[in-house]
Amino acid sequence: MTPQKTLSARAWTEMLLLAAIWGASFVSIRVALDEIGFATVVAHRVGWAALLLWIVVLARRLPVPRRPGIWGAFLVMGLLNNVLPFSLMAWGQLYIESGLTAIFNAATAIFGILMAALFFPDERLTPARLLGVGLGFLGVAIAIGLDAVRGFDLRSLAQMAVLAGTLCYALASVWARKTLTGLPPQVAAAGMLTGSTLIALPAAMLIDGVPSFSLAPQTWAAIGYFALIGTAGAYLLYYRVLAMAGSGNLMLVTLLIVPFAITLGTLLRHETLPASAYLGFCLLALGLLIVDGRVLRLIDRPARRG
Template sequence: MTPQKTMSGAAWAQLVLLALIWGGSFLSTRIALDEIGVFTVVMHRCFWAMVLLWIVVLATGQSVPRAPRIWGAFLIQGVLNNVLPFFFLAWGQLHIESGLTAILNSFTSVFGVVVAAIVFADEKLTARKAAGVAFGVAGVSVAMGLDSLRQLDIRSVAQLSVLAATFCYACGGSFGRAKLSGLSPMVASAGMLTGSTLVMIPVALATEGVPELMLAPRTWAAIGYYSLIATAAAYILYYSILAKAGSGNLMLVTLLLVPVAILLGHLVLGEQLMPRHFAGFAIIASGLVVLDGRLVRRLRRSGA
């Protein structure tokens, strides 16, 4: 397992910036959905982010992989880490609040721990991790509500859709570690987005037709934000933080982005979340703190 790193001031600044960027992605996606379909939303996100990242790769002189095996891995990774989760999140946002989507999205780290424990020998599910997972499951159950767990309506299906996205992200993270860890992060991201674009173009054309270019300015602004900033630029920032602070510290971003998404949803879309949503998020956050482990170790040392 990767040891925890100390967070520098620069790393904290980048982490907060990434949380602000990703927190805004939920609002921009919801705005775009007012005018274009879910598949077209995902296609735009993958395509424009791919273009920008390949420009960065070529401008920085990085080599482009040629092995068919790597491009096959790009395709699988694109489906796991882009196509499926982007679709599940966007479809879910048609029926639930963007703030609630962000809360449920924070379950990604919990699924990540479970999937990694299954796939990798060095990521065993310890008692502490199992407790963190249990907190996460309890938090999601509270946020969704007992009614959603007892009966399936469109809101409960939408919430399950968001949770499906978090599972896909977890699988994508483990697949990327296993198959693409030898590549530079920028090349891996550009290749992954190429694979997802190759999937999404025919899917969007077959289901929603040729994309409309005469869109409202706010729709194009939303597309530009969630594709160029919240996807391409965010990947660049993500890997910069990962190198500086490690994966354990980077997990904090899933918590920090939630208040941003909730506030933007309230101010711009007039969304109102229920007390149980906030309570569920607090429990999920507690689970992530337990998974992180540092606070638990400090408490043990202080009590020793």
């Protein structure tokens, strides 16, 4: 495993900011779901975000891809990284808490490790990674709870839907590595969200009907937040943090999201989570920290001094 960058105070600050933005996105999506359907939520999220990112691309005079193959790759990326996971998670949030959705979202890194090992020869599963993945899945199973197994209902199905969304994210990372390397990140994000919009708009009309623009102020505020800040703005910040912190350290963001989502869900939506959800998250977090080497380095450091 490659050594990780040492995080500066600025990198930590921007990682925490990104986690806060994404953590609040879960709650803002749940607010919008009070008035509009989940497919319409997704269409708003990707459509407005795509528009804002193209403004950024044009303002910076970045080169726009013209090859049909790249646009086909954007379409697939939009489906895997936006339309499917956004839809599955938004539907799931109708039946489970925002904080629990964020906990399951942290499993993205676990699925990402497995997909990378499956598709890329240089991403082999070391004993440490296997241990971390095993702990991660145990944490997910505990967060789901035995009740979901004993009596399968809509809540159980919602949890499975959110986990399926995290698997889509993992597959999207494989697709991006194979097809979208070498593009400016702002262009890649704008192209992906354009592909997402081309799928999400007709899907929303088919599932929810023609979107209404006569919405409550809090719904528009939620849409504005999760589309412009939680999606377009977060993508731009994500690439800044990636350049400063590296991909290994960026894995921590999925863990940092969870406290923000739980806190905001409690304060704004009066959500409560069972103790099993917190225990599951702790095991999942430990698994991810073992995967990225932090725990093993902390254990190894005193041993070397001795």
